[in-house]
Amino acid sequence: MLKSLPMLLLAILITSIVGIIIISIYQIYVSTVKQNKFNVIKDASITVIDRCGSILPYWLPLLEGLQNFGQQILPDYPFSLMSLYKKTLMPFVIVYVTNPAWAFIIFFILYYLFVRPKSPIPNRPFIRFNVLQSILLFLINSLLGATFRALPIEFRTSLYGLMVCNTLFWFVLLTIIYSVIKSIQGKYAKIPVISQAVRIQIDNQS
Template sequence: MINILPLWLIVTLTILTFALISFLAYKVYTYIAEFSGNESKQDITLLDRCSSILPYWLPLLEGLQNFGQQILPDYPFSLMSFYKKTFMPLVVFYVTHPELAFIVFFILYYLFVRTKSPIPDRPFIRFNVLQAMLLFLINSLLGATFRALPIEFRMSLYGLMLCNTLFWFVLSTIIYAVVKSIEGRYAKIPVISQAVRIQIDNYS
């Protein structure tokens, strides 16, 4: 019973953390809605929306590798079963081919971020590609920092709480960005989207 109690506590705290993140995401969404009239959606095609979703696989797989594999086994069996049938084969392939992430990263940079890109400039796709690349770098940095912590802390209750928080932060941020891409709107993730805007303005 003593070993089971921390798992329930972790799940409870994770749900509360996810609820807080969802509330903040809702506030961000309402803030965006107030200024959505300034953004033109006429030049954002269906191809732009579908293409803007694909780059987010990179930070998603990185987040699942860094945090998901450690905490998902403690979640209800149905959730773990869903993970095994859907994302786990991709994560295993991603983990066994670590060079793939850097290859995809530099291909995205070459095709969409460079000023002399061989692909015609599509601002919406470029924004989301750059944002996905920045989320990938943040996930990599968070994962490397977490793995550098002592293993005693990582396996403790506080370490699992931290891992849960980072996992849901990564997941909710990516889901929010993907939803905005489907809607044909620019995501407004605090700090991250602003950094992307600044980077795009510097390249322009």
């Protein structure tokens, strides 16, 4: 498990650097073009740190989704896509698969730091919303993955099974991409049912 720690730190570092770059570019775009044209009003309380902190937790459902569905269907995609996957995300997925305890450790750390009513972290509603949403996506991915693996292997390897796997994979990927884009923009994601459940949970704890 300790051997995989550098990969975890690398993932955090890469995500933070890329997040800061993308957020900076987006901020420049908003301030120079979009704001002048559409007079966009943004929530000034959502800082760059909030946005970067909101992107990081989505690694958890992403790796879970790649483990459950991506590894089964990506080899059937065009070679260029599989090659890109091998060079970027696959090393992290391998570490994630070979160290299953990391998922639960990160899950409980996120819950302890951001979700608990008496959190030791200063109240950051935007980060808390995204952390809770990423945890919910992780749990949904885990449940869907366990359900899919429980199906007969004849179905899983059939055309219909691959269609189901593709649907679940793209559901996972698109919801995470959408949530990350909204985090970069400093806006709250609005995923049907999921985001509403997060809002209800936060309101109940406040």
